[in-house]
Amino acid sequence: MSELTKLTLTGALEGLENGDFSAVELTQAFVDTIEASNQALNAYVVTTPDQALTMAADSDARRSAGNAGRLEGAPLGIKDLYCTKGVRTTACSNILGEFTPTYESTVTQNLWDEGAVMLGKLNMDEFAMGSSNETSRFGPPSNPWRRGSGNATLTAGGSSGGSATAVAADLCLAATASDTGGSIRQPAAFTGTVGIKPTYGRASRYGMVAFASSLDQAGPIAKTVTDAALLTEIMCSHDAKDSTSLDVETPDWLSHVNKGVKGMKIGVPKEYRVDGMPQEIEDLWQKGIEWLKAMGAEIVDVSLPHTKYALPAYYIVAPAEASSNLARYDGMRYGARVDGENLTGTYEGTRAGGFGAEVQRRLMIGTYVLSSGYYDAYYLRAQKVRTRILQDFETVFADVDALLTPTCPSAAFAYGEKTDDPVQMYLNDIFTVTANLAGLPGISVPAGVDNDGLPLGLQVIGKALDEATCFQVAGAIEEAASFVAKPDKWW
Amino acid sequence: MTERPTFTLKGDTGDWEIVLGLEVHAQVSSNAKLFSGASTQFGAEPNQNVSLVDAAMPGMLPVINKFCVEQAVRTGLGLNAQINKISRFDRKNYFYPDLPQGYQISQFEHPIVGEGVIEVDVEPAHGDPAYSFPVRIERLHLEQDAGKSIHDMDPNATYVDLNRSGVALMEIVSKPDIRTPLEAAAYVKKLKSIVVALGTCDGDMEKGNLRADVNVSVCKPGAYEKFRETNDFGELGTRCEIKNMNSFRFIQAAIEHEARRQIEIIENGGSVDQETRLYDPDKGETRSMRSKEDAHDYRYFPDPDLLPLEIDDAFIEGIRVNLPELPDQKRARFEKDYGLSRYDAGVLTSDAESASFYETVAKGRDPKLAANWVTQELFGYLNKAELELADSPISAVQLGGLIDLISGEVISGKIAKDVFQRMIDGEGDPADIVEKHGLKQVTDTGAIEAIVDEVIAANPEQAAAVKEKPKTMGWFVGQVMKASGGKANPQAVNKILREKLGL
Numbered sequence: 001m002s003e004l005t006k007l008t009l010t011g012a013l014e015g016l017e018n019g020d021f022s023a024v025e026l027t028q029a030f031v032d033t034i035e036a037s038n039q040a041l042n043a044y045v046v047t048t049p050d051q052a053l054t055m056a057a058d059s060d061a062r063r064s065a066g067n068a069g070r071l072e073g074a075p076l077g078i079k080d081l082y083c084t085k086g087v088r089t090t091a092c093s094n095i096l097g098e099f100t101p102t103y104e105s106t107v108t109q110n111l112w113d114e115g116a117v118m119l120g121k122l123n124m125d126e127f128a129m130g131s132s133n134e135t136s137r138f139g140p141p142s143n144p145w146r147r148g149s150g151n152a153t154l155t156a157g158g159s160s161g162g163s164a165t166a167v168a169a170d171l172c173l174a175a176t177a178s179d180t181g182g183s184i185r186q187p188a189a190f191t192g193t194v195g196i197k198p199t200y201g202r203a204s205r206y207g208m209v210a211f212a213s214s215l216d217q218a219g220p221i222a223k224t225v226t227d228a229a230l231l232t233e234i235m236c237s238h239d240a241k242d243s244t245s246l247d248v249e250t251p252d253w254l255s256h257v258n259k260g261v262k263g264m265k266i267g268v269p270k271e272y273r274v275d276g277m278p279q280e281i282e283d284l285w286q287k288g289i290e291w292l293k294a295m296g297a298e299i300v301d302v303s304l305p306h307t308k309y310a311l312p313a314y315y316i317v318a319p320a321e322a323s324s325n326l327a328r329y330d331g332m333r334y335g336a337r338v339d340g341e342n343l344t345g346t347y348e349g350t351r352a353g354g355f356g357a358e359v360q361r362r363l364m365i366g367t368y369v370l371s372s373g374y375y376d377a378y379y380l381r382a383q384k385v386r387t388r389i390l391q392d393f394e395t396v397f398a399d400v401d402a403l404l405t406p407t408c409p410s411a412a413f414a415y416g417e418k419t420d421d422p423v424q425m426y427l428n429d430i431f432t433v434t435a436n437l438a439g440l441p442g443i444s445v446p447a448g449v450d451n452d453g454l455p456l457g458l459q460v461i462g463k464a465l466d467e468a469t470c471f472q473v474a475g476a477i478e479e480a481a482s483f484v485a486k487p488d489k490w491w
Numbered sequence: 492m493t494e495r496p497t498f499t500l501k502g503d504t505g506d507w508e509i510v511l512g513l514e515v516h517a518q519v520s521s522n523a524k525l526f527s528g529a530s531t532q533f534g535a536e537p538n539q540n541v542s543l544v545d546a547a548m549p550g551m552l553p554v555i556n557k558f559c560v561e562q563a564v565r566t567g568l569g570l571n572a573q574i575n576k577i578s579r580f581d582r583k584n585y586f587y588p589d590l591p592q593g594y595q596i597s598q599f600e601h602p603i604v605g606e607g608v609i610e611v612d613v614e615p616a617h618g619d620p621a622y623s624f625p626v627r628i629e630r631l632h633l634e635q636d637a638g639k640s641i642h643d644m645d646p647n648a649t650y651v652d653l654n655r656s657g658v659a660l661m662e663i664v665s666k667p668d669i670r671t672p673l674e675a676a677a678y679v680k681k682l683k684s685i686v687v688a689l690g691t692c693d694g695d696m697e698k699g700n701l702r703a704d705v706n707v708s709v710c711k712p713g714a715y716e717k718f719r720e721t722n723d724f725g726e727l728g729t730r731c732e733i734k735n736m737n738s739f740r741f742i743q744a745a746i747e748h749e750a751r752r753q754i755e756i757i758e759n760g761g762s763v764d765q766e767t768r769l770y771d772p773d774k775g776e777t778r779s780m781r782s783k784e785d786a787h788d789y790r791y792f793p794d795p796d797l798l799p800l801e802i803d804d805a806f807i808e809g810i811r812v813n814l815p816e817l818p819d820q821k822r823a824r825f826e827k828d829y830g831l832s833r834y835d836a837g838v839l840t841s842d843a844e845s846a847s848f849y850e851t852v853a854k855g856r857d858p859k860l861a862a863n864w865v866t867q868e869l870f871g872y873l874n875k876a877e878l879e880l881a882d883s884p885i886s887a888v889q890l891g892g893l894i895d896l897i898s899g900e901v902i903s904g905k906i907a908k909d910v911f912q913r914m915i916d917g918e919g920d921p922a923d924i925v926e927k928h929g930l931k932q933v934t935d936t937g938a939i940e941a942i943v944d945e946v947i948a949a950n951p952e953q954a955a956a957v958k959e960k961p962k963t964m965g966w967f968v969g970q971v972m973k974a975s976g977g978k979a980n981p982q983a984v985n986k987i988l989r990e991k992l993g994l
Contacts, residue, residue, distance in 0.1 A: 083550045096549070103543060105550060207550040213795035242552050243797050321795050324582050327593020328547040332651070343649075347586055370584070370790035379792060 004029040005170040009074055009227035012173050016063065016073045023063070023073025027056035027117050030075045034119060034171050040491035042141040043166040045080055046088050047120035055117040062115060070234060072115030077172035079163050080121040081128055082108050082218075083207040087118075091209040092136040093126045095329045095354025097336035105207025106239045107176060107218045114234050119172050123162025126356045127326065128183055128211040131428045133161025134415060135358040141165040143191060143412050144487040147452035151490075152414040154454070157187030163221045164191040168487065174222040174231050178208060180215045181314055182408075182432025185444035188221050189407035189457025192446040192485060194228045194474070195221040199465050200439035201246035202232075204239030210325040212318040213244070215436040225445060225475045229253040232467065248465065256468040257475035262296030266473065267400035271307035272431055277409045280450040285406050288447055288458045291480035292404065292473070300400050304392040307434060309385045314433040315426055316369050316382035322359075323366025329354060361422065390438040397463045402473050405431050407444040407457035431459060441467045445474040446483040455485065496619045498671035499712070500747075502754045507709045509750045510718075510727050511669040515682055517661045517692040518636070518700040519562045525635050525659035526553030526596060533698060537652040545657040547591035552796050555580075559659040560800065562691040563603050563633050565810050566661055569685045569817055570628050572607025574807050578632075580797045584790040589638035589651050597662075599791045602632035603800065609685065610819060612837045613677045621834045626678055627666040636660050661692070667706070667727070670715070672743035679703050679742060684818045684841050696737040703742060706730045707749045709757070728753065729763040733770050733777055745770035749777045821846055829858035838866050844880050845870075851887035856894050864890055868911055885914045893921040906930050906977055934980045936987065939971070942979065943987050946970045954992060961994050 004026050007015065015021055031049040038044050052075060059073040083089045083101035090096035104112070112118070126135040132155040133140040143156040144165060156165040160177035164187030167175050177184040179197035188195030196219045203218035210216060220231035233253050239245040268289060273282070289299050331337030331350030338349030355363065369378035396403070409430055418424045435442035441464075444457040458477055462470040499506040524531055527544035544551045567574050581599040607628035615621045638656035642649050663682060669675050683701055686692035694701050708728035710718075718726035733749055736742045748770075753763045767786075768777040816824070818840050825836035825846075839849045839862065853861035869890060873883060893910060896902045902910065902925055913924045925931055933939060946967060947954050957963050964985075971984045988994075 089549070091549070099549065101548070101550075103548070205550070206552055209549045210796075241554060243554050244795075320792065324584050324594055324790070324792070327584060327586065328549075328591060330586060330588070330593060332588050333546055333591060334548070343588070367790065370792055372788045372790070375790075375792070 005033050007173065008223045009071075009173040009230060010224070013071070013074060017068070023056040023059040023117060024053060026073060027052050027075045027119075030119055030172060037169060037171060037491050040142065041144065041165055041169055041171065042139060043123055043162045043169065043171050044077065044120040045090075045092060045123050045136070045138045045162065048087055048118055051087070052117050052119050055112075059115050059117060069113065069115030070230070071111060073117060074115070074173050075117040075119050076111060077119050077122045077163060077166045077175040078108055079160055079176050079178055080124050081178050081209045082176060083209065084108055084118065084121065087121060089121065089209070090137065091127045092124050092138055093329075093354065093356070093359065094137045095335050095351070097334075099335050101207070103207060106204035106237065106241065107208065107235045109207075110234050110237055111176070122160070122166055122175055125159035125161070125183075126359050127209065127322070128159035128178060128180055128216075129322070129358050129362055130158040131182070131186060131425050132413070132415070132418065133158040133187075135356050136161075137356065140415065142491070144169040144489075144491065145191060145412060145454055146487070146490060147454060149452055154412040154414050155190065157190035157412065159183040160187045160195070160221060164188055164193055164195070167191070167193045167221050167223060169491070174220055174227050176218065176235065177221045178216060178218050179432075179436065180211050180217075180318060181436050182429045184219045184221060185407050185432050185442055185457070185459060186428060188444040189446070189455070189459075190412035192455030192483065192487075193221050193223060194225050194443065194445050194478070195219065196228050196232055196443040196467070196470065196474075197435060197441060198232055198236055198467055199246070199441045200436075201244050202236040202248075202250070202441075202465075202467070204237060204242040204245045206239055206241040206245075212321040213325060214321060215314075215318055217436070225443075225471060225478045226254065226257050228443070229257050229471045246465075251468055253467055253471050256472045258479075259472045259475070260295055261292055261473055261476045264292075264297045264402070264469070264473070265300055265400040266292050266297050267300050267302035267396050267403045269302050269304045269307065269396070269403055269405060271304050272405045274409060274430065277406070278411075278450070280411075281406045281409065281456060284448045284456050284458065285404070288404055288477055291477060295476050295480065297473075297476075302396040302400060302403070304389070304396060304434070306385065306388040306392050310389055310434045310437055311426065311430055313382040313385035313389070314429070314437055315365070316378050317386065317437070319362040319366030320369050320379050320382075321366070323363045323370065326355075326359070326363060358422070386437045389434055393434075393438050393440060393461075402463075402466075402469050403461040404473070405459045405461065407431060407459040411450045411452070411454040411456055435461050440464055441470050443467075443470045443474045445477050445481075447477055447481045448483065449485055453485070455483070495622055495624050497712075500709070500750055500754060503758050506712055507750070507754050508712055508715060509670065509746065510667050510708050510710060510715055510730075511675050511746060512667040512706040512730075513665045513669065513675060513678060514704040514706070515663045515665075515679060516702050516704075517566075517663060517682070517686050517694075519559050519633075519659035519661055520691055520693055521556060521558050521562060521659055523556050523558075524657040525556055525559050525633065527657050529657065531658050535654055537650075538654065540654040541656065545591065545653055547593070553596060553794070555797065555800065556659065559633060560603070560802065561810055562659075563631060563661055564802065564807060565689050565814065566663075566686060566691045567604030567607065567631055568807075568811055568814060569689045569691075570604070570607040570609055570631065570663070572628055572631065573605035574802070575601065575603055575605055576802050576804075576807075577601065578603040578800045580633075580794045580800065581791045582794045585787045587637070587640070588649065589640045589653070589656065591638070591653065591656060595635050595637065596794055596797070597634035598632035601799075602630040604631035606630070609681055611674065611678045611681045612841075613674055615834075616673055621837070623837075624668075624674070626668045629664040629666050631661055631663045634660050634662060667718075672746040675703075675705060675746055676739040676743050679739065680841065681818070688815055688818055688843055690815070699737055702735050702737040704735065705733045705742060705746060707733060707746055707753070708763075709750050709753045728757075729765050731763065731765065731777075732767045734767055734780060736770060741770055741772050744772070744775060745777060748775060752777065818842075825849075829853060829862065831858065831862050835862050835866055838870070848880060848887045852891045852894065854891070856891060857898060860894055860897070861891075864894060868908070872915060884917060885911075889914060889920055896921055896925060900932060900934070900980060901925065902930055902932050903977070903981055906932070909977075930978060932980045933975055933978045934983055936983060939975070939979050939983050939987050940991075942971055942974050943984070943991050946974060947991055957992055957994070964988060964992065964994065967992070
C-alpha cells in the first residue's frame with residue numbers, strides 16, 4: 001500500500017476516479033506512513049488520523065454519489081499557520097498554548113469544499129519567522145535529503161519546512177504553505193519539490209495566523225508543477241472577509257503547464273549574480289537558460305537596479321508589521337499566560353515566556369523602526385524602496401514575459417550552520433523577498449542537484465496576476481530537467 | 492448680531508484669557524461595528540456583542556462597514572467640511588486588556604473629512620446677550636472604540652467587557668477657536684444638534700455616545716490675536732487636555748478650574764506641563780492622568796490589512812442630496828417664514844423635537860404668539876422642572892388649543908396662564924378646563940357695564956380725579972377685572988370705562 005503515497009496529487013486523483021483504490025485506502029496509507037516516519041522527520045506537529053479517515057469515508061460516499069469535487073479524497077497536510085476548526089493551531093509558538101480555533105481559514109475551507117482530506121498540521125518556523133524551521137516550538141523537521149558525503153541532518157528550509165518535508169517524504173500528496181519572504185519557495189528548493197507564491201491578494205488571508213500582512217501569501221508545496229497548479233487554483237479565491245483579497249477570477253492554470261515557452265521572452269536579471277554564490281548554482285541557472293532557449297524562448301539580460309536594497313527593506317517592513325500583528329498575543333483571551341504581580345508583569349512574563357528568541361528579535365526590530373523619531377528613517381524609507389523595487393519589475397516586464405533566477409544562493413544547509421548569525425540566515429532570502437515586496441507571483445521548480453546530490457531550484461517570477469506564465473515556464477523547466485531524483489530513505 | 496464678549500480671568504499679575512480646542516468623540520449610529528459584523532446594541536450582557544474580529548482571534552481581519560463611512564461623510568457635509576476622497580486607516584499601537592488587537596484602528600495622517608466650519612450660538616448669560624461665532628473644524632476621522640475595563644467588581648481583578656470594542660467613533664477636532672467655558676459647551680451643543688439632526692449619532696451623552704476632550708491653555712490679552720495672525724502656537728500657552736467629559740456642566744466647570752490652576756502655576760513662577768488630565772466632578776478639580784514623558788509612543792503606521800479608503804463623487808452626492816434640513820437651515824427658515832428673532836429661532840431649532848413641536852403649535856396660528864408660549868412658558872416650565880420635552884405634560888396639540896382660545900378671545904392672556912398651569916397639573920385639554928372652571932371671558936357688555944357702574948359708584952373720588960389724570964384709568968381697569976374674576980374682556984372693559992368716565 002505504501003506505493004500509494006508515492007503518487008502525485010494528479011495521479012492519485014486519477015486512481016480514485018478510476019476506482020483503483022478508495023479515499024479510505026489512500027488515506028490509511030498516509031496515516032500508516034506518517035505513523036512510521038513522523039518521529040524521525042518531525043514534519044507533522046499534529047496528526048488527525050481519525051478525522052482524516054472520517055473525511056475519506058465521506059469523500060468515498062460523495063464520489064460514489066457522483067458528487068466528486070476537484071480534490072475528492074486527496075489527503076493533504078496543512079501548515080500550522082492555517083486556523084483549522086477543532087484542531088490545535090499554534091503557528092508552532094508556545095504563546096498560543098493549546099489554542100484550538102472555532103473557525104476555519106478560507107484557504108483550507110476551499111480545499112475541504114473540493115473534497116480534500118486533512119492529515120494533520122505541519123511544522124513551521126514560529127509565526128513563519130525563519131529560514132530553517134529551527135524556531136519552531138516543536139523543534140525542526142529533518143530534510144529527507146542528505147548530502148552524499150555525510151549523515152548530517154539538513155534543514156528542509158523555512159518557514160514551511162514541515163510542508164516541504166512532508167511532500168518530499170511522501171507524508172501527504174501535497175501541502176499548504178505560506179510565503180512572506182520566500183517561505184514556500186526556499187523549502188521547495190531545498191527538498192526537490194515545487195512551490196509557488198501567487199500574486200499578493202490571490203488567496204485569502206482570513207484565518208491565516210498573520211506574520212506580515214502586506215507580504216503574507218498562501219500557496220502550495222507539491223510534487224509537480226501540475227499538482228501545484230491544481231492546488232493553487234483551489235486555494236485562491238476572492239474573499240469578502242479579507243479586504244486585501246483581489247476581486248478577480250481564478251484562471252484555469254492547469255491548462256498552461258504544458259503549453260511550452262516558444263516565442264516567450266525570459267529576462268535574466270544581472271543583480272541576482274551575487275558574490276559567494278556556489279558555482280553549481282551559477283551553472284544550474286545557465287542550464288535553465290539553455291533549456292528555455294532550446295525550447296524556443298528568447299533570453300534577455302535585464303537589470304533590476306534596486307535589488308540590493310530589497311533584503312534590508314524586507315527586514316524592516318516585515319518586523320514592523322509583525323510587531324503590531326503579534327501584539328494580540330497578550331495572554332488575556334487565549335493561549336498561554338504567565339501571571340505576574342501586576343498587568344505589566346503579566347504581559348512581560350507571557351510574552352517573554354511565549355515567544356522564542358527569533359520572534360522576540362523581530363518584534364524588537366519592528367517596534368524600534370516604528371518608533372517616533374525613527375519611523376521616517378526606517379519604515380517610510382523601506383516603503384519607498386519597495387515602490388522602487390516594484391517599478392524595477394514593471395520596467396522589465398514591459399519587455400519580458402517572466403524572469404528566471406535561482407531560488408536560493410545555496411542548497412539545504414545543516415542545522416546549526418547559520419543559526420549563530422541571524423544575518424547569514426536572512427541572506428538566504430535574497431532572491432525570494434523581492435517577489436513579496438512587489439506582490440508578484442514566484443514559483444520554485446527543482447532543476448538539478450549539487451555535487452553533494454542535494455536538490456537545487458530555479459525560480460520563475462511573473463507579472464502581477466500572471467501565474468499562468470509562471471506555470472508555463474516552470475512546466476517547461478520541469479520537463480527539460482526531468483528531475484526524478486528522490487532522497488534515499490534513511491528514516 | 493451682538494459683538495462677541497471678551498472673557499477674562501483675574502490673576503495677581505493682571506487679566507488672563509483662555510484658549511480652547513475640543514476633540515469630540517461621537518459614536519456612529521449604526522447597527523454593526525466599524526470593522527466587524529457584531530451588533531452595537533446598548534445594554535447587552537457583557538461580551539455578548541463580540542465577534543472573532545473584535546476579540547482579535549488569530550487570523551481575523553477587519554472589513555470596513557460601508558454604512559459607517561456614509562455616516563462620516565454625512566457628518567462631514569453637515570459640518571460644511573471638505574470630504575477626502577482618499578483616506579487611510581492607521582494602527583495606533585498600545586497594550587491594554589480592553590484593546591484586544593494591541594492597536595486601535597484610526598485615521599492618523601489622512602482623515603476622511605478635512606476642514607470645515609460651523610456657526611455656534613451662545614445663550615445669554617452673566618448679563619451678556621446672545622451671540623454667535625464661527626468655529627473652524629480641523630478634521631473628522633473614523634476610529635474604533637476600545638472595550639471597557641471594570642476595576643470595581645473584584646479587589647484583585649479587572650474584568651473586561653468587549654461589547655464596545657470595535658464600535659465606530661467619529662472624532663471631530665476643532666481649531667483653537669473657542670474662548671470661554673460657555674462657548675465650549677455651546678460648541679458641543681451645536682455639534683450634538685447637527686449629528687442628531689443628521690442621524691449620524693444619537694448624541695446621548697449620559698451613555699457616553701458623545702463625549703469631549705478639551706485642550707485648555709491660558710494667555711495674556713493680545714497673544715491670541717497674534718496667534719491667529721501668524722498661526723504660531725508659540726504665541727499661546729502650554730495646553731493640557733482634559734479627557735472624556737460627557738456633560739455640559741462638567742465641561743464648563745472643568746475648563747474654569749483648569750484655567751485657574753494654570754494661571755496659579757504661572758503666576759507662582761512655574762510652568763505648565765503638557766499633560767492629560769481628568770476632571771473629578773466631586774472634588775471640582777482636574778488631576779494628572781499621564782504626563783508628556785509617560786505618553787505612549789503609539790507607533791502609528793498604515794494598517795496593512797486595509798486598503799486606502801476611496802470614495803467617489805457619486806457616493807458623496809448621493810449622500811448630499813438626501814441630507815435632512817440642518818439646524819442652521821431650519822433656523823433661517825424659522826426666521827423667514829415665521830418672522831421670529833434669530834435667538835428664538837435658534838432656541839426652537841436647537842433640536843429636532845423642539846422644532847417639530849413648535850411647528851405643530853404654530854401651524855395655522857400666530858407664529859410669534861406660538862413662539863412665546865413654547866419658549867417662554869413651556870420651555871421655562873420644563874427647565875425649572877428639569878424635564879425633557881419628550882416628558883412634557885402638555886402636548887403640542889393642547890398648547891395650540893390654548894392659543895386658539897386666546898386668539899378667539901375666549902380667554903384673556905392672563906386667564907390663559909391659569910389654564911396653562913392647570914394643563915401642567917394634568918387637568919387635560921384647555922377648552923375643557925375653561926368650561927369646567929367657567930373661565931370663559933365675559934364679552935357681554937351688559938354684564939360688564941353693571942360691574943363698571945358698581946366700581947364707579949363705590950369710588951366717587953377716583954372717578955372725579957381720573958378726569959384730570961386720564962392715565963389713572965388703569966386703576967379702574969384693574970378693579971373691574973378683579974371684580975369679574977379676571978374673566979372680563981379687557982378691550983370691552985376699556986371701552987365701557989372710557990364712556991362711563993367720560994374720557
